[in-house]
Amino acid sequence: MNDNQQPGTTLMVQGTTSDAGKSTLVTALCRWLRRQDVRVVPFKPQNMALNSAVTADGGEIGRAQAVQAQAAGLAPHTDMNPILLKPSSDTGAQVIIHGRAISNMDALAYHDYKKVAMNAVLESHQRLRAAYPVVMVEGAGSPAEINLRAGDIANMGFAEAVDCPVILIADIDKGGVFAHLVGTLALLSESEQARIKGFVINRFRGDIALLQPGLDWLEARTGKPVLGVLPYLMDFHLEAEDAIDTRQISKAEQVLRVIVPVLPRISNHTDFDPLRLHPQVELTFVGPGQPIPAADLIILPGSKAVRADLAFLREQGWDLAITKHLRYGGKVLGICGGLQMLGQQIDDPHGLEGAPGSSAGLGLLGIDTVLESHKQLRNVSGRLLASGEAISGYEIHAGVSLIAPELAPAIELDDGRSDGAISADGQILATYLHGLFESPSACSALLRWAGLSEVEEVGYQALRERDIERLADMVEAHLDCAALKNLCGLS
Template sequence: MTGMLMVQGTTSDAGKSTLVAALCRWAKRQGVNVAPFKPQNMALNSAVTEDGGEIGRAQAVQAQACGLPPHSDMNPVLLKPSSDMGAQVIIQGRVLNQQDAVSYHAYKPKAMQAVLESFQRLRQQHALVLVEGAGSPAEINLRDGDIANMGFAEAADCPVIVIADIDRGGVFAHLVGTLALLSPSEQARVKGFVINRFRGDIALLQPGLDWLEERTGKPVLGVLPYLHDLHLEAEDAIDNRQPTKTSQPLNVVVPVLPRISNHTDFDPLRLHPQVNLRFIGAGERLPAADLIILPGSKNVRADLAHLRQQGWADDIQRHLRYGGKLLGICGGLQMLGQRIDDPDGLEDQPGSCAGLGWLALTTELKAHKQLHQVSGHLADGSAVSGYEIHAGISQGSALASPFAVLSDGRTDGARSDDGQILATYLHGCFEQPSALTSLLNWAGLAQPAAFDYHALREADLERLADLVEQHLDQATLRSICGIEAKPHA
């Protein structure tokens, strides 16, 4: 029988994504054919799969931990919010439609069918499937028709472990309270607890662990220490952590739009030793910088209106006047053009709006979303790779001077005549070391240090697997997962 295990959390950001990634690499180390799975994800950070679909970015990282290319079955339901009341619904990698909360609740039984189909396909292909829950299983208002947590676990007959973040405080209340709010059959499904982000002497925590096991009858599988400088791509929240920088870094500014998407694009910049990256939120003006980047957006016209309301368009105009560089990525590319048309209301109400007008191009949103994994080269010949996720089709004379020439014969994006403005549809364009060096040089950094983002992520996955081996009960984990012990060398 194929092994399986689901990681649920007492809260959002308890460490579910990280623990699943850690367990994926731990299992891979033991020679297990393992795959990640998340039934339902709500996130604006997404990735393109090998089968031309779209899944949450966290599942793409977990796939890397397994040594697999990402596949749409790994996250069969993806919800991408475009407003406070509605979201784009993506089923098995393909856009279904736009739905509000009430409509989606009625659709959940069909979504569950897709979830179970994808899960069974993964079980047929892999010896172990590691499942990530969403939020908390104790959200009472979401229990009816749940497909993300215990609703899925019950339907799939999947064992569960629950993780809680001790750094937040109240960890024992979180775990006991979560368990108490589950039904008897769901409580029986919970096979143990993991406590995350512990700082200090474990001996001081031991009385609490003993009490927890006695109170609940569930084992504590282990306590994971707080891991400093861990940089795995965030599922949703923007990561503002900055490693130590050089004395004269390149200053990069990213305005945070209400529906900013794929902000993980900026992780290679944030982590680069010579780049000072700042995310600027509502109520702040854009400070002086070498480079301003307009990010992706799930509602481009509404986010462009927000940008203007904040006075950021004036700040960018001043930035350009003083010789600063400007880059637009995906939705940011569309904003830099002359007009954005959404005749079918794919992101909001049907309509059009004027763009910022700094590039001679227009964009129309089309129902068929462009999903491509791509590679190619920049104008200076530097290798670049990334992925396209966009509904907009852009046209105009600015595209005659492209950002990149792609290996499939297409061109991507635009470069202004004076070279001050670049625009691209390529998410992940900073991840290739050669492209990162080239773009930093264009932005004004004379001698960019070599930086390999993929190697850093791989090293962090190895660190996570080390933690599992050092701090979690290996034998109990293997027993719960249904996999054999690692053979002795």
């Protein structure tokens, strides 16, 4: 920032609950401001998610912030999400600061570490505020979680530290929207209540006139304006921060049946969004206690705790189902942790994902994996060796895999490396690349490999861009844009 440049304005979106619409509203506001040639940058102080993205500066952030960066017309950067927590158990997580994994901590240890984490948050915010006129911030969960208030860095603790205004959003589709808003406000301190500059109600269906008496009551009760009511968008897709989206679009009569076993620590399940949205793919997520049905393709997904998830897979009997599937001519694809599971051995000598030790893999490919403390983070491109189609994706893994020389690689990368493997009979393909279905030509080639003869090519990136534009349209049509400009310092 030069001597004549003023620091940017910070505006924060907090939610009454998880999945209230914080990520969606921040994405919408980023694109709405970009349309007006305002340079805006997304920011989330602390994120807990197993869906992540590799940044331009070679780090790792939450996937939602990467989508928000696209909405703002920016390349993802580690300053957009300085603290990322990737759960490895019910009480512990890998702590990632400024894009780099620094340690595994349990909840109590991380609570004591929050002062250090807050310094990292404020450093990133200061850099963004110096470089952009508007910093659009997303909170995490709810600001009214009483047990998490001490040392908070994700919601009001951050807002108080940087002295920024806050919009509070609630999801009416969940029910109890007025109780959510009034109750959240009541549980905040006086200074925090003063930061709330208005409410947004999300996912409304029906006649707005029927809601108006409630809106009038809310404004009279709280003394704060309702900035707008956002409608429920049908056939809308935005990559999920953490929860698995199982919605399907209408499908063709002849479809490829694809199964993804839902492992306890499944990671980057956004890999499968292009398949879920493809008109010729019937994607089914199989959960605990469910048998794997007949299918054309089984995909073993990424995992934050590969050995534990592999043990779970065996407990469910899914290993036997995979063997039977292959015996009947089906195809199997392993992505990242799934690649490791398909191999002979997985060693975790440092206890990176649990207790130190080794586990036998499924033994379907000649691959041995050792988990090392240095995580490999890359955005990559190359070509599928079987068909020659261009492919792009990203690597996020601690595993280093030794692949038997008789196995052909699956992908030739532009940086001179080869990736993954394909079995001699062509039934099993394994790769470290996440995002491999996002390229239309590569997706089509993989679907043909899996058994779909006539493939309709679908542009996943175009679908995502379309829905980001729909969000910006929604802001212009349903929110108080003059009030929003004022909150962004643009009046």
